[in-house]
Amino acid sequence: MAKKTGKENSESLEKSKRARITLECSQEIRKSIRISAAQEDKSMNDFILSIVLEKMQKDKETAQSPV
Secondary structure, three states: OOOOOHHHHHHHHHHHOOOOOOOOOOHHHHHHHHHHHHHOOOOHHHHHHHHHHHHHHHHHHHHHOOO
């Protein structure tokens, strides 16, 4: 068995710290997500995650804003 390089070890460690989430949607929505992700040159995972993180940041900023 070949030894892993430092980069491969860090990538494996990073992936092992991730949790998997299942998203259920129609085939049409999945196709739209896939197309939108491709237009931004992102994987579907990265595309969806960026949207979720952006929404969470906006919600946090809104909650901290004085009324």
